[in-house]
Amino acid sequence: MRILIATDAWAPQVNGVVQTLSQVVNRLITQGHEVRVIHPGLFKTIPCPTYPEIRLAVWPFGRLRRELREFKPQAVHIVTEGPIGLGMRLLARYAGLPFTTAYHTQFPEYVKARSGIPIRFTAALLRWFHKPSRAVMVPTQSVIDTLKSRGLNNCVLWQRGVDLKRFNPDKSPVSKHLSYSPCELASDDPQQVELLQRLNACSVEKPVFLYAGRVAVEKNLEAFLSLELPGEKWIAGDGPARKALEKQFPEARWFGMLNHAALSEIYKRADVFVFPSLTDTFGLVLLEAMASGCPVAAFPVNGPLDVVGQSGAGVLDWNLKNAALSALQIDRERPRQHASTFTWENCASQFQGYLAPIVYSAGTVRQLTGHKQPLQD
Structure with missing residues (x-):
């Protein structure tokens, strides 16, 4: 055809x-x-x-x-x-x-x-x-x-x-040998190696609450960044609102735009994926995070209601702080199993x-x- x-x-x-x-x-x-x-x-x-x-x-x-x-x-x-x-x-x-x-x-x-x-x-x-x-x-x-x-x-x-070969909880081969230069092994992604070296070199205060996606006003990121949560907030992505938000919330870790190889690593390191958007039709990042074993915290709106719903792979609550803290209690195998029901085929x-x-x-x-x-x- x-x-x-x-x-x-x-x-x-x-x-x-x-x-x-x-x-x-x-x-x-x-x-x-x-x-x-x-x-x-x-x-x-x-x-x-x-x-x-x-x-x-x-x-x-x-x-x-x-x-x-x-x-x-x-x-x-x-x-x-x-x-x-x-x-x-x-x-x-x-x-x-x-x-x-x-x-x-x-x-x-x-x-x-x-x-x-x-x-x-x-x-x-x-x-x-x-x-x-x-x-x-x-x-x-x-x-x-x-x-x-x-x-x-x-x-x-x-x-x-979601691509389960790319997004999964398994330890990547790159994470097992970070002492070499990325150019020494062509099969490894340089950005992925750089990210892992950066994370391994710094002190991370757990738990880690992650957002990945476009950094723009319609993503409602302030609702996440302004929450009083233990541990750290990580932001992976770029967009027109990044400079203003980075200045307003300097305590968050800003990773910028990541390719899929690097993004799969950051999902594995996070404890909860926080999705504050009120306007998304779906949210592919929800599937990617869950496939990596990361439970979701989100508002009960279009997108999360359909992708997460009553699966137990995340917590949907109009109180986003309660959702984020409650999601910490979810076994990481549950979101992985739920994400596996969505296929590109x-x-x-x-x-x-x-x-x-x-x-x-x-x-x-x-x-x-x-x-x-x-x-x-």
Whole structure:
């Protein structure tokens, strides 16, 4: 099957959308599908306001139309609601092509957190964007329920996965021989070695409460960093709010952006993974932490309710301090077992099953070879 994926989120961005998409694309290609990803790297771009590390494509219609005409996909999937996703949506509607979409980010809540714009306005825009989709792929049932309450009834459950070979409680080979230089053994990751050397050289006061992910206002990190907890607070990640928070909370250990090899080590060293976000649709870091044997403390909101729920792999409480302290009592085997029920193979299989097959007609071909820009829906 020829599958065309239009996304405004792609490498070198580091986030859950990119990771999910990469995992699915790799598995589809392995299964013999031909996958073409249309991403910002193919266009002239400008920095996203408030998120300069995210690049937005400028006027992508011409390239998108050409990709549709030349690749002639048998299925089209739109990942994001940015310029590329919007351009593909308009083109597909103009040409009468069925397509599927995904809802990765609680955009109305994010916009309200950043600008104060009421949720009803951005929710209406999202309803317009996703309503023609044959299936809006959503990571959790609680988010599906939220979208249904806002008028979207074409949502389907598209669960996520975790790489258990990468994220697990086992002691890594690197941790057993740290006396050499990273360049002496090519199979070892230099950042992983550097992190372990750094941790082994310093005094760590237990317990360790960890957050990993984007450091931004919508992640509600102050709710975690302001807690009075024993031991230490660790932050792994980067983002637009890091400088201000690092200055406000200098007592926390700030590790910056870590690759997966280094991140797997820090999960193993932590005693509790604290996830203060109120706006995530899923939270892949929850699975990564649990797969590493680290129990979770979070608020009982969309994301944690579905990923952790009543599994006993973490504690969900509106009192985040109580959740963090209570999670210390959880046996580390319990989160590991729970995380093992989420697989990328199942994620890719669900994705493929939801795709809407395209049947071409002469009219469709004429629409795609024309020059008129589809600016009206």
